[in-house]
Amino acid sequence: MSTPTTEKCSILIVDDIDENLIALEALLSPLGQKLVRAHSGEEALKAMLRQDFAVVLLDVLMPGMDGFETAANIKRLDQTKDVPVILLTGAEVETDYAYRGYSIGVADFLTKPFDPWLLRTKVSIFLDLYRKNRQLAAQAEQLRRLFTEAGTATPPKDRTGTVADEPTAERRENRPPAPETGPSATTAWSEERLAEIGEQLAQVELLLRDTKGSEAPTLADRVAELERAVGSLLPRPE
Structure with a gap:
């Protein structure tokens, strides 16, 4: 964003x-x-x-x-x-x-x-400078929201507003649970959220490195460390 x-x-x-x-x-x-x-x-x-x-x-x-x-x-x-x-x-x-x-x-x-x-x-x-500061504030707010959502580990809802891994009684009676539901779906969704958080951190780091000020480089280094930590949580491609 x-x-x-x-x-x-x-x-x-x-x-x-x-x-x-x-x-x-x-x-x-x-x-x-x-x-x-x-x-x-x-x-x-x-x-x-x-x-x-x-x-x-x-x-x-x-x-x-x-x-x-x-x-x-x-x-x-x-x-x-x-x-x-x-x-x-x-x-x-x-x-x-x-x-x-x-x-x-x-x-x-x-x-x-x-x-x-x-x-x-x-x-x-x-x-x-004003625009960059506003952009950083918007990025920080989105990061806060993404961390909050990822921390809850709640799977996303489908188009009807129903949680994906909790089918309604009608759906349970009419068909078996879809393969993508359950813990595996939660894990995949969490990985997607972590990847999105990592991307947002990278954008914030770039903005900080391009911003004048004595504290900007230090903050950028801390964001980079956090970015690497998030990346280490993602599965490595085989």
Whole structure:
């Protein structure tokens, strides 16, 4: 199971000046994603609690809650702390801006006026990362479901909803049990489930190895070990 790469993502753009928001929308529209506006830090936080965003573009100089304070609040909340934030600054910035931003977990800085290609490239990187993380989450959920199903060792049901190795009274009277029912059918079904689990583990390992981050290689190695363990449970071809 995989997440389509064409999935549309939501991007939050935050600026107290409408003209700046319009300019950002024009620059980002070629990416074909959903753009959501916010005119203040407070409005941005409310929007992020209502829906998921792949990335936030946040202006530094805003009345009330400025960009640094807004970013700090984003990183403080469990629901939003993993959303990457790109701070948008003017041409003349204070020397401590970078230190202040990175110290609270900001992912990147962009200086106005923006280079359209650079802006879209940086945003595209976070869009790809967001999609990969969603794909990994979907794979992990399917693996959890497959492990749960395999652990119960319950054979699948037929088209009528009847468990394969437990024929109804009518079926028992009218014909003998089919050869594929009983423990052998359960074993074959379990092997099929294990093979499916192994395939899912291989896909997760590939995604982890292709994902940036210090923990990804370690996780990939652990998944590979689990994949080998599952493979050892399958019968060897004669």
